[in-house]
Amino acid sequence: MARLAQTAGLTDVQQEILATVRDFVDKEIIPVATQLEHKDEYPTQIVEGLKELGLFGLMIPEEYGGLGESLLTYALCVEEIARGWMSVSGIINTHFIVAYMLKQHGTQEQKDTFLPRMALGEVRGAFSMSEPALGSDVSAITSKGVKDGDEYVLNGQKMWLTNGGTSSLVAVLCRSDEGHPEGTAPHKSMTTFLVEKEPGFGEVRPGLTIPGKIDKMGYKGVDTTELVMDGLRIPANRVLGGTTGRGFYQMMDGVEVGRVNVAARGCGVAQRAFELGVSYAQQRHTFGKPIAQHQAIQFKLAEMATKVEAAHAMMVNAARKKDSGERNDLEAGMAKYLASEYCKEVVEDAFRIHGGYGFSKEYEIERLYREAPMLLIGEGTAEIQKMIIGRRLLEEYRFQG
Numbered sequence: 001m002a003r004l005a006q007t008a009g010l011t012d013v014q015q016e017i018l019a020t021v022r023d024f025v026d027k028e029i030i031p032v033a034t035q036l037e038h039k040d041e042y043p044t045q046i047v048e049g050l051k052e053l054g055l056f057g058l059m060i061p062e063e064y065g066g067l068g069e070s071l072l073t074y075a076l077c078v079e080e081i082a083r084g085w086m087s088v089s090g091i092i093n094t095h096f097i098v099a100y101m102l103k104q105h106g107t108q109e110q111k112d113t114f115l116p117r118m119a120l121g122e123v124r125g126a127f128s129m130s131e132p133a134l135g136s137d138v139s140a141i142t143s144k145g146v147k148d149g150d151e152y153v154l155n156g157q158k159m160w161l162t163n164g165g166t167s168s169l170v171a172v173l174c175r176s177d178e179g180h181p182e183g184t185a186p187h188k189s190m191t192t193f194l195v196e197k198e199p200g201f202g203e204v205r206p207g208l209t210i211p212g213k214i215d216k217m218g219y220k221g222v223d224t225t226e227l228v229m230d231g232l233r234i235p236a237n238r239v240l241g242g243t244t245g246r247g248f249y250q251m252m253d254g255v256e257v258g259r260v261n262v263a264a265r266g267c268g269v270a271q272r273a274f275e276l277g278v279s280y281a282q283q284r285h286t287f288g289k290p291i292a293q294h295q296a297i298q299f300k301l302a303e304m305a306t307k308v309e310a311a312h313a314m315m316v317n318a319a320r321k322k323d324s325g326e327r328n329d330l331e332a333g334m335a336k337y338l339a340s341e342y343c344k345e346v347v348e349d350a351f352r353i354h355g356g357y358g359f360s361k362e363y364e365i366e367r368l369y370r371e372a373p374m375l376l377i378g379e380g381t382a383e384i385q386k387m388i389i390g391r392r393l394l395e396e397y398r399f400q401g
Ligand SMILES: Cc1cc2nc3c(=O)[nH]c(=O)nc-3n(C[C@H](O)[C@H](O)[C@H](O)COP(=O)(O)OP(=O)(O)OC[C@H]3O[C@@H](n4cnc5c(N)ncnc54)[C@H](O)[C@@H]3O)c2cc1C
Pocket: 094, 127, 128, 129, 130, 133, 134, 135, 136, 137, 159, 160, 161, 162, 163, 216, 219, 224, 374, 377, 378, 379, 380, 381, 382, 383, 384
């Protein structure tokens, strides 16, 4: 095996795209990632490079100026990018989810308005479900959109928006009672609003405030923010798909492809941790030989590589299932769950292999150690994945007795 995490059956175009992205990661991201991360600095130059590579439009159909590539191609690119720096994959992830939701559910006018500029990276997307009081329990959302003539008036507070400051289009999930009588199931009275705004912080549009960056333990560089709506007026033609009450399903569809994406990030970070661990283990000597020659360390490397391979295989399987047009919530949930748990374990082992130096900010593994936990939370925690997996298993293996 030349390298871990190879993917069989890729087309020439896919191989070419991946080789280009890998080269970009090695030359433009890895050499600067740790320094930028320690300063919590937005990677402006890297983002310009991603634009030039066309990565913001990777899955946007060609008729809108994108590359029209599959979820698999996208996920494999994300894996490469996260291998360089997970935050950079976060910058394109919410953009990709919003573009996907527009492609799948938007009206023709919404697609024509946003997708061409999104493909160029001129309009950048963020998506917002979470609120201060909820993340897993989306049905408890309290932000509200109320119809007023040809507009909706939005009020409420949102939490944890990745790219909340740098984006110019936010897909915001709110409750909208209009047309949904009292007693309607919570998930049937939710609507996705397409909120356009200026990038930046403070009052970015009348009635809309992005207070500032949340200070995080890792996943730095990329901005994560709150969003406050106070009488924010949105025209009725900015309801995603033109009809209220479909927001929950639209968001869940977006999150499903997002889960493949988070799995891919876990694969990329784990690969990098393995590369760092296997390299260090051959350079550090104890008791007269490289530590890689101690069986305990070799066993660690064997376990790490096996986890990298297994996570990659599950992530590729989940992406291919979605690309084939089939429902993939079971596979995406499993891939996200396994890849994020394995990523945390592989990073922990690489950290241990580094001994005391792993604790020093001079070594890249210190950054990975602070980044891996985010994958256990984003796009649904491990418990939520297991709930999805469990429910689907009971559907598939219904007792017939
Ligand atoms: C860096 C970062 C970026 C993020 N970016 C975004 C974004 O762009 N957009 C967005 O909308 N959100 C975003 N999120 C929010 C993220 O999706 C939520 O944090 C996540 O869904 C968990 O929700 P919570 O934090 O409210 O935890 P809670 O839902 O309060 O859960 C707390 C704990 O309880 C467990 N738990 C909850 N319910 C159950 C249950 N029924 N059974 C068993 N255990 C349960 C959870 O697994 C967890 O361990 C981001 C979060 C972070 C940290």
